[in-house]
Amino acid sequence: MKAQPRQDLLDIWAAVAEATVVDGKWTWGGRVKPNSVSDAEQLLCIMYPASEVKALKLDDPDQTSRDSVRALRLLGDNIEIPRRLVGILTEYMKNYVAKDQAPDFSGGTYYGPHDGPDVDKVSPDQRALPIVESFSVSLTLTLATLGFVRIFRTRVSRPEVLEEIATLEALASKRLSAAMVGLLRSFTVNVFPVESRSGEILYGTANQSNEPKETVIARLRRSLEEVRAGLRDLTIGSGQVESDLGNPNLLFECGWSWSIIRGAPEIETTEEIGPQNDGVAPGRPSLYFTVNALAGILDLTTERTRVLRLLNEEQQRLAQALQLRYDLTRQYWATLATFGNGQWPLEDMPWRTSDAEESDYFTLLMTSLVSEDLDRSRATDTELSKILAVLVELAGRGRITRRSIERDPAIELHAPGVQLTLVGSDSVGTVELQWIVSDFAATLLKRIVALAGLARSQKLRQDLLDLAERVWDYLLRRRFRDEESEKGPAGLWDQPSQAFPQAGLDRQDQPSWYYTERIVESLVVLSRVLESRQFSSDELIEHAWRVLGEAEARFDQEQERSSALNNPKIVAEMRGMETDLARARDIISDSPATSVAKCNKVLLSLDDWAVARANAEAM
Template sequence: MRIRPRQELLEIWRALAEYSIRDADGNGDKGWNWEGREGRNSISDAEQLLCLMLPATQVDPFGLDQPDDTPSDILQVLRPLGDAVAIPRTLIRIITEYFERYTAPDETPIFSGGSYFTSAGDDAPTAEQRELDIVDSYAMSVRLALAVLGFLRVLRSVVRGATIRREMDDLERMASLRLSAAMVGLLRSFTVSTFATDSTEGRALIRTANQANVPERKVVSELRRALRETTAAIAEMTIGSGQATDELENPNRLFECGWSWGIVNGAPTIDTTETVGKQTEGIALSAPWLYFTVVAMDAIEDLFSERTRILNILNEEQQRLSRALQLRWDLTRSYWATLATFGGGRRWPLEDIPWRTTDDVESDYLSLLVTSLVVHDLVQRRGSDAELSRVGFVLTELGNRGRISRRPLEDDEPAMRMHAPGVPFDLVGSEDRGGPVLRWSATDFAPLLLQRTTRIAGLINDTDRRANLLDLADRTWDHLAERRFDTGPSRSLWDQPGDVFPTIATRYDLPSWYYTVRVVLGVVGATRVLFSNPLRSPTLTEFALELLTEAEHLFDQELLSRPLGDNEKMRGTFTGIGASLTRAREIVQDRPATAIALASKVLRDIDALAVARADVEGTD
């Protein structure tokens, strides 16, 4: 890989620290600068913090919770935050400031979209509309709260001061409260939407699934049969929205499941022993949006990650909420993976680019979102190389169509709009608060492509196919690197799309935390590929075993035929050869190429001994 994750993360942290720790008032007191391109809101501020906290809690060499073990290069780039001891204290203060700002006086966490909301019409959003909760905020809050709680859990083992321990206790309480409230919000934002097979939605879904051009009635029957386990799982849901109805059993109806943009209209409140504040009435249309479904799925996956389990981050009630979310996570990935790969024919619906939704909207970005859901499924059930490769080919095609791995054309408006101003999603139901229909714009095509490409590359076992995917990841990173700010206070942060697409005339001065954190997620994903074991080639393993067999046999012959006596140099040579053979035998299954290199050196050393002995015997 041309991506150098450690160097890139260090550069992002350096840029983040220099931008964020500034003397905004000119009075000599440096504080945390929350300013971003879209202004402050509960999502943007969380994204800014996650640019720091995600690597610190998901990439071992970047941990900040053991001050004595913090590497010198990390201390250098984070120097504006203080030294090794001061950095955790600074983080506690900054994160506490975030939680205090986005908690109402009655201790209800605030999950509003604020300045991220735009309007689908001519009128600007009202103040009341900007206060609406949105799934993006729930998801980012889950990720931030888990990162903070894990950070505090480890830091507590080395901190002794009474003052900082009290600050940690307060922060832990606020983070836990926000985590519980975000989980409740996600439970109330999940939905199952049913519709007749002959409705507009039904015909659109059948058209997507019917890649073999068979009779529609057969498609409906086979699709319902393929989804019978998902349908049964919906019946097991007992809390939150999206619970099963009799309509699911009707053979003339189909359904979709996933997350709406906010709490769905009519969503029941959640009975919980956790303090989560006021549970507001839902107004979002009870239908899934692919974008918000992917955002929710990515966050929920962190709830049952290995780190969350090992650190025992969730209390008993949070574990109950987590299990309810995991059930929804499982059935959602199963539903979309089944639909995307339906039919077993020569072409999957996923491969019929661009993806078309049931409301007849189509976009390459939607194909990338569905690919994300299929990736979740392949990870969960350890998909075959053939399946992973097909998804890899889709990602490659999307990279071409999105002008990531190919240069843009002179008149390439559809591809350009995906990057700026982004793919718009109208938040139906938001108009019920007395204003226009709100709009949400997604601009993360390139970072999302990097995230999914590196994840598939880490799963695939075929060396050639992995190499092709890593090449796509490198091309995507080259594209992203060109979109960094190269001057000004935002230098080395994102996003300046006009540097890659000349037809985009808009220039920006402030960083987009929405975009930057998604690039960070992509780089963190690349570290997982590099930390994984190298691919094992059966051919190389067999060859290595043959070399080892010959090397060990010849070495045994040398030990048998050559008297060592008091020759200290010879004993050292034989000890080294023996150690190399032992090491080669230990790693031959996981690292056959390295074992070959060790065995080859042993064979050369043994041959040199044999030649030397022959010369001596010839002289005698």
């Protein structure tokens, strides 16, 4: 691939440092003024690769690569970089603490009024409202921080540095606990009659074969019975609607709203997280915030989180409650998206939510939920190919792999983006708020490379990587170029006007940490996929066993002939062949083609000996 994730991430690190470190000091903000989400995204541009890509780790000065130090040289050398990061991370954790000493998860400057561009209409109370995106990104950032300090602490002996690390660890742990509680209070189950507007939309989504309504609803209820039963067992947090879920005449949906649910009960916890304030969000899940929440919860279950024991006992209890909601939510939406025996509802684009909003962006979000579900069920390439077809179509409809036209409405997916109304936000202000999401292309790249990691056949994997290459080419056109500004942000994102020059989009002069962080996520996933073991076909493995069998048989025959010669050179060459055959046997299941290559090397040498012997006998 043209994309080289390790080098691309190093280039982004260098660009982040160039744009952020001014006169030796870390500065916050970019395209928008600092807020709890944007500042976390800014930090994750460095911390996420450092925690997920082994070659880019920064927590052990002795193992930090020269390339990493060179990219982050504005922060110091291999010794100084981790200590500077401790200070910067501590500053973030302290910046976002409310007056009541509870961690602050407000959306701040990311909030805008739903009725126009006049941001002055947004009241201070509205800017202080917590947002699920801040809960989710805080899970990722605090876990990256805790893992970082757990390792760095073992490499430090100076008391003042150890004290700084202890302070950061306590702040990060408190923020992690508060974010988990926030997510538990933002989860919701929306129950509605079959004959309601939401019920009609759900029926229309599920019915891809024009079957009678009663038949479809009955089958859908049976398919979701396991999810329904699981939701009845929820015991903490919001989303407890056991009585309504037992009514067979009602349908339901589950997931996360945009903020804490109005009337959500407090979570009993031994963690000192400060007051748990009342919520304002309605009890209806948002597809965007659901997928966003699931991404953060997934970080709670990684091998790194378990191995480094990043969660204390109480946090493990909270994480288990979130994991249950994760599983039920994923299963619900994946069941709906793949319901029926013919065309999947996912393939009927654009996806329509239960509140009658529809967008190709929602279809893209649904591919994430379906992919996660298929990963856990070890799906076949036939099922994965269906998602590939959807992603190919989305790339075209989004004018990523197809050219745009004058006044093309598809450009609105990218600029300004999809506008999400935050229902209930006007309860503390005079206008309803909106949240704009413009990461369609970056999210598409992440979904493509993640699916490539699930592919079993080389052809499907390559088809996905080829598509990823085309999306990456498009994204490179949106990256700031060196000549655009005297001080940067060259090498960062996002400049959509470069991809759509005819659209008359405003040119930007500041980096979008929102967009750059999503590019970083995609590159980290791509790095993981490229380093992972590829699935090998049964036919190739069987062929490798047959070749190995012939090579070992020929070797045994030659060994019998050569043993009587007592020739040191021949003995040494035979030992080399024996080593190659042993290696071929060891790797045959994981790397059958390489195993065949080693066997062929031995067979060619043995054949050369046979030819030489035949020629000698003929003389």
